[in-house]
Amino acid sequence: MNIFFDLDGTLIDSRPRLYQLFQSLVLNSELSFHQYWDLKRDKISHKEILLSKFNYSNEQYNNFEKKWMSEIELEKWLQLDTPFEGIVDLLMRLSKNHSLFVVTARQSESTALSQIKSFGWENIFTKVLVTQQQQEKHSLIKDTVEITPEDWFIGDTGKDIQTGKLLGIRTAAVLSGFLSKKSLLPYQPDIIINTVLDLNIDKITNRKL
Numbered sequence: 001m002n003i004f005f006d007l008d009g010t011l012i013d014s015r016p017r018l019y020q021l022f023q024s025l026v027l028n029s030e031l032s033f034h035q036y037w038d039l040k041r042d043k044i045s046h047k048e049i050l051l052s053k054f055n056y057s058n059e060q061y062n063n064f065e066k067k068w069m070s071e072i073e074l075e076k077w078l079q080l081d082t083p084f085e086g087i088v089d090l091l092m093r094l095s096k097n098h099s100l101f102v103v104t105a106r107q108s109e110s111t112a113l114s115q116i117k118s119f120g121w122e123n124i125f126t127k128v129l130v131t132q133q134q135q136e137k138h139s140l141i142k143d144t145v146e147i148t149p150e151d152w153f154i155g156d157t158g159k160d161i162q163t164g165k166l167l168g169i170r171t172a173a174v175l176s177g178f179l180s181k182k183s184l185l186p187y188q189p190d191i192i193i194n195t196v197l198d199l200n201i202d203k204i205t206n207r208k209l
Helices: 015-025 033-041 046-053 058-071 087-095 109-118 137-144 158-167 181-187 201-205
Strands: 002-005 099-104 127-130 152-155 170-174 191-193
Touching: 015 033, 015 058, 046 058, 087 099, 099 109, 099 137, 109 127, 127 137, 137 158, 152 158, 158 170, 158 181, 181 191
Parallel strands: 002 099, 002 152, 099 127, 152 170, 170 191
Antiparallel strands: none
């Protein structure tokens, strides 16, 4: 069985990185960490936040977006990412019987690989698939891996659930990342769990989740 994992928000907590970058770019922001993420988990976009709460013009927002994309994967921000507690043990157990893949929409493949290596995960995954913002996750997987309906896609966004459905495989949405349960429900994942740690290996194998 293949198990595909999104990276940010699923295997690692990247919320501090995104929040701190937002604060650095929006100098007059007084949003607390929790206020920022309450907005994001309700699917409130940066554009909506900046135009409604900070009176940004469309031009100012476009400048923000350019800076955001140019900085989001800089080492100084990536250092704020941390693996969720207990993830390594789970991945090690799963890798004994299944092929594990990371599938991420990161821009830089080398940076993503370097970060995964820094966590000591380089030998856990069969392959790390990075879209580099050049193709969709589902097409990258199709081009790389032979999939079956028994496979799973685990992620924290609606896009991740859509990816699994486009591939015809099972989907699990986690609440550890960027969207709330209310925001994820419309995408109709097969299951919604708090974190990846709530995956039951035997139940995955028997497709009873």
